[in-house]
Amino acid sequence: MDTYIYEIIAKQLSFTSTPEEDAILREWREASPENEADFQKAGKIWQDAQPHHLPRQKQFDTAAAWAKVDQVLQQPVVSAKTVRLPVIKLVAAAVLLIALTAGAWWIASRPSLKVQELAANDGKIRTLELADKSVITLRPGARIKYSEGAERVVTLEGEAFFDVATDPRRPFLVKTPNQSVVEVLGTSFSVKTADAHTTVIVASGKVRLGMENDTSSVILTSGQKGTWGNGELSAVNNDDPNFMAWKTGILQFNDQSLVEILPQLTDFYGKVIRIEDGYQATAAQQKATISFQNQSCDEVLHELQLLLGFNYKQEGDTIVIGK
Structure with a gap:
C-alpha cells in the first residue's frame, strides 16, 4: 500500500493522476500527520527538481538511479515484521525521486503538454x-x-x-x-x-x-x-431541431404549442418565462410553425404574440405569459 501511495503522489505532482487516485491520496493524507508530512517532503523533492534546478539538456541516468535502489534492496533484513515497511518506504521514495526528476526534465522539454x-x-x-x-x-x-x-x-x-x-x-x-x-x-x-x-x-x-x-x-x-x-x-x-441554436442563432418550431416553445426560449435566452396558471390550458392548444434568426427575446415574443394572441409582461426578472 505504501508503494502504491507514493506512485499516486508522483502522478499527482506530474498532473497525470485520475480523480479516483486523487481521492485515495486525499484520504491517506488526512489519516495521520505522518502521512501529511511524507506528502510535503515529496512535494519539496518535486519543487527542487523543477526545470530551473536542472540543466536544459540534462539526460536522466536511469541506470545510476536504479543502482541506488538496488543498494537499498541489498541491505540485510533482520526481521520481516520490523523492516518490511521502512524498506518499502525507502524503495518507494527512491522510485518517486526517479519519477519526479525524470518527469521534471521531460515536462520542461515539452511545454505543449501542460494542461x-x-x-x-x-x-x-x-x-x-x-x-x-x-x-x-x-x-x-x-x-x-x-x-x-x-x-x-x-x-x-x-x-x-x-x-x-x-x-x-x-x-x-x-x-x-x-x-x-x-x-x-x-x-x-x-x-x-x-x-x-x-x-x-x-x-x-x-x-x-x-x-x-x-x-x-x-x-x-x-x-x-x-x-x-x-x-x-x-x-x-433526437427530436430537438434547436439543439444547435446557441451556435447557429436559428430557432425553429414546427407545429409546436406555446407550452413546448417557451422552455426552449428559456434555454436559448437564459430568461425565466412562465405561463399564468389560468392560461395553461389555452397555451397548450396554441401552436405555431415559425423560425427566428439572431433576434432578441422581446422580438421573438412580440412575433409570437401577434401570431397566437397572448399577452406578456415583465415582473422583476420573470416574463409572464397570460391572456
Whole structure:
C-alpha cells in the first residue's frame, strides 16, 4: 500500500493522476500527520527538481538511479515484521525521486503538454482549434481543460460543440464532472453537462457514451441523443431541431404549442418565462410553425404574440405569459 501511495503522489505532482487516485491520496493524507508530512517532503523533492534546478539538456541516468535502489534492496533484513515497511518506504521514495526528476526534465522539454484551460465566461461563444485540427466551440458559461500531447483528452464543464479530426490511432475523449466519458474517432457532436447529467447529440459520425472505468456504454450515431445520469444510460432519436441554436442563432418550431416553445426560449435566452396558471390550458392548444434568426427575446415574443394572441409582461426578472 505504501508503494502504491507514493506512485499516486508522483502522478499527482506530474498532473497525470485520475480523480479516483486523487481521492485515495486525499484520504491517506488526512489519516495521520505522518502521512501529511511524507506528502510535503515529496512535494519539496518535486519543487527542487523543477526545470530551473536542472540543466536544459540534462539526460536522466536511469541506470545510476536504479543502482541506488538496488543498494537499498541489498541491505540485510533482520526481521520481516520490523523492516518490511521502512524498506518499502525507502524503495518507494527512491522510485518517486526517479519519477519526479525524470518527469521534471521531460515536462520542461515539452511545454505543449501542460494542461491549458479556456472559458467562455464573458457571455460570448469561444472557439478553440487544437493541434490535430479538431475544433471546439464553447457555449457561454462553458469551460474546457486540455493538453496538446499524444493523447486527445479534454475535460468539459457546460456545453460545447465538437468537430473532431479523424485519427483511428488516437481516440478523442471528452470527460465530464459526473465521470462520464464520450469517446470518438472522427465526428461532430454536442455535449452538455448539467447537474449530474451528461447529454450528447450526434450531428455526424459515431460516438460512445459511458462512465469512466466502467464497461457499460451506448453507441450513438448521427441523429441520436444519449444521456447519462443517476446511474442510467439511454439512447433515443433526437427530436430537438434547436439543439444547435446557441451556435447557429436559428430557432425553429414546427407545429409546436406555446407550452413546448417557451422552455426552449428559456434555454436559448437564459430568461425565466412562465405561463399564468389560468392560461395553461389555452397555451397548450396554441401552436405555431415559425423560425427566428439572431433576434432578441422581446422580438421573438412580440412575433409570437401577434401570431397566437397572448399577452406578456415583465415582473422583476420573470416574463409572464397570460391572456
